[in-house]
Amino acid sequence: MILPGSASQSLAAALARELDEPLAPVEYQRFADGEGMARAPFEADRVVVVAATTSDEAHVELLQLQDVAGEQADEVVTVLPYMGYGRQDEAFREGEPVSARAVARAVSTGTDRVVLVNPHEAAVADFFDVECTVVDAAPRLAEPLPADLADPLFLAPDASATDLAESVREAYGTGTTDHFEKHRDRDTGEVSMAPAETDVAGRDVVLVDDIVATGGTMSEAIAQLDDPAHTFVTCVHPVLAGSARTRLARAGVDGVWGTDTVEREVSAVSVAPTLAEFL
Structure with a gap:
């Protein structure tokens, strides 16, 4: 049985089709005081809860769905397509929480296993108190790209995302990979970004990252490209x-x-086929 969170209804439906499993009936309610409730009457031996935690409300809803699943099934698997608070994997200043750890511990109380899709920090998988599987969905990003890219360059915004860019390039079947480096002008102190090694002039450039949140990093990177033929963003x-x-x-x-x-x-593309391999 596939049990969808309200922020992951399309993905849950796609996963149900991939696994040929039923999609649980679920209702999401909001009360006058702002509190929410997720209700899902069903019977199943195993439940796969699919819920991106894109907001604080989605976090609470996930815990409710896990509680429902635990009452009605022998096994609960929680798929976090996107893990909110997953970028804070350490305390950067005294007195700060490790938010990813706090969230992981809460999620662990209501499930037998967790599946994460491309967490921003791989180390967050270690915060869960149950088995946690990390799934790489980056190759799926090659599918919506134009089939006739001209001498494509798959470009990561920094060295840490190079593996993602390489995954997309391999799935696409041709092209090269590079990443941006920051350069500081000795005279002015200004910082600029440029691909580490590659000339982009006249080439189709595909920028690849795990998350595009505000678009600030990507926009800054695009501004530093020297006369590309076309520029595309994938994440x-x-x-x-x-x-x-x-x-x-x-x-x-x-x-x-x-x-x-x-x-x-x-x-433009679903991670359901990739998730199905691990479920």
Whole structure:
């Protein structure tokens, strides 16, 4: 049985089709005082809860869905397509919480196993008190790209995302990979970004990252490209908060694509086939 969170209904439906499992009937309610409730009457031996925790409300809803699942099934698997608070994997200043750890511990209380899709920090998997499997959905990002890219360059915003760019390049079947490096002008002190080794002039450039949140990093990177033929942005988690989509459009991108880990207009490809391999 596949049990969807309200932020992951399309992905849950796609996963149900991939696994040929039923989709649980579920209702999401909001009371006058602002509290929510998720109700899902069903019978099943195993329940796969699919819920991106894109907000504090989604976190609470996930805990409720896990509670329902635990009461009605022998095994509960929790799929976190996108793990909110997953970027804070350490305390950066005295007195700060390790938010990813706090969230992981809470999620662990209501499940037998967790599946994560491309967490921003791989170390967060160790915070769970139950078995945690990390799934790489980056190769899926090759699917929506134009089939006729000209001498494509798959470009990561920094060295840490190079593996993602390489995964997309391999899935696409041709092209090269590079990443941005920061350079500080000795005279002015100004910091600029540029691909580490590659000339981009006349080439189709595909920027690859795990998350696009505000669009600030991507827009800054695009501004540093020297005369590319076309520029495309791909990401596993298209959070696109606030004016992120406008920022990217103003930067001159020719296309933006993400997966359905976060369900947005740009979610052009589903991670369901990849998840199904681990379920």
